[in-house]
Amino acid sequence: MFVFALMPVLSTLSNLVLLPTISSTFGQAGWTSVVLGQGIGAAVSVVCSLQWPTEGPALVARAPSPLAQAMLRASMRSRLVALVACLPFAVALIVIVDPPELLVCVLSCLATAAIGMSPMWYAVGIGRPSILIWLEGIPRLVGNLLSFGLILGGALLWTYPAVMLAVSVFTAVVSWFLLAGGIRGNGQVWRNEQNRRSVSFATLARSLDAGYNFILGPVVALLAPAAYPVFGACDRLGKVVISGLSIVPQGAAGWAAEPHDESVRIRRVRLARAWIMPVALLLFVFLTFATPTLVHLLFAGTVEVSLSTSALLAGVVCMAFLAQFLFLTGLAPTGHATAGYRYLVIGFAVGLPSLVVGTLLWGANGAFLGVLTAGALLVGLSLWRIRTAIRQVSVAAA
Incomplete structure (x- = not known):
């Protein structure tokens, strides 16, 4: 620890x-x-x-x-x-x-x-x-x-x-x-x-996921250059937070997947899902109010952020953190990694158009709103699949 x-x-x-x-x-x-x-x-x-x-x-x-x-x-x-x-x-x-x-x-x-x-x-x-x-x-x-x-x-x-x-x-x-x-x-x-088709699909899904999670900056810079300083500063702060927190799902992944007994793995998956939700909520509240100050300090006052922008950024960061955590501690240990890759493709199909439309209409806030839409969809689908997997194992055990 x-x-x-x-x-x-x-x-x-x-x-x-x-x-x-x-x-x-x-x-x-x-x-x-x-x-x-x-x-x-x-x-x-x-x-x-x-x-x-x-x-x-x-x-x-x-x-x-x-x-x-x-x-x-x-x-x-x-x-x-x-x-x-x-x-x-x-x-x-x-x-x-x-x-x-x-x-x-x-x-x-x-x-x-x-x-x-x-x-x-x-x-x-x-x-x-x-x-x-x-x-x-x-x-x-x-x-x-x-x-x-x-x-x-x-x-x-x-x-x-x-x-x-x-x-x-x-x-x-x-x-x-x-x-x-x-x-x-x-x-x-x-x-x-795995056959080549499975590996290729997994690679494609992660590539598309990278598309709407990391190519945000170039898209905003091309479509709304004036909005990029605000977006770039907030996006960078978000990446710092996600990078710092990435060890949490990585570490929990080994713990959740370690047991050979399926029932033990399911108990760990359920426990991980239960305690991560309040953590994500606390993260959202903290970033919503701390982002303006953090951006001002990190970028030496060259850019300022409104509370509405910071709330959208907080939502994006929380959804990204939850999506990664649920994949590694829920979908993968229960044998539904392929479903997780499908959800990444769905998230890309929704997220990229939402990003483009949002950027053109509302600048930085619209861009974050587009990414937030895709992230919320990805988290919702992951939670549904994990709940279904837990229920199936419980019914089989009964």
Whole structure:
């Protein structure tokens, strides 16, 4: 539990140190370029991570140690291929959007995209989340502090994403040699039992999910440039919160999927669903009232946010957090991961048009309203499927 508390602290501390410095030193042009690049890179990281962050912890938790290591090796190979394939499209999108600082935006995209090679899901699945502290948390904090010092010393803004790109590459290389067995491996070979159609659908669903969760910034920047500073600042804050909280569903996923007895798994799924709802409500209330102050501090007063915008952002963050939590601790452990992927496709089909229409009509608020609509639909469908699965097991047991 110490690790689960420490990782969000390290992630949040990094953002609290750098964002105000970048905003005050390089102005709105600087931080919008960084945030836009990170948003596009985050989309790439979701796509290239394939289905591993959602299904990987459960697979690894039930596998013997040599086979689990083979899974990590196979995942890193496939994720690297996907990453290389996605990067040209990401760079092309950045060129089309034309941010104020092109090099900064591209490097920010690359640094964030490389996070898709993270072994977080593997560490959680094998029950050793503590390795994430020295493998990801501390290197990322050191990279941010180094960037902070360079910027204070007069370095150009591109040095920040360049340092963070080096950190992401370091994490991937160390993971390959220390966790995945290096070049030779352990002799075990893991083959995915899913057919290509299932894997392709899972990848497509996560790609579409990335579309309406992370390509929001470029869409708003293209359709309503004047609304982007407010939207970009709030969206960045939301990503910071979601990133900091991501270890919660990741950690709970291994706990929920660990038991081989189906009835025990169902009890854990029911318990997880019960306690996460008040947590989400508290998160919504906190963000609604804290967002204006947080945005003002993080972006050095270069942008101000109204209470209505902060309430919409709070709703978006809560829906995203709940959707991730319910997938990892509800749909996946009950054998309904495929249904979850279908819901992602439905969410995209509803969310992207809602985002476009909302942005054109009401700017930043309309964009958040469109994303909130898709998120609420996704959470509602997930809760319905989990409740149905629990009822089916209860009837069978009776």
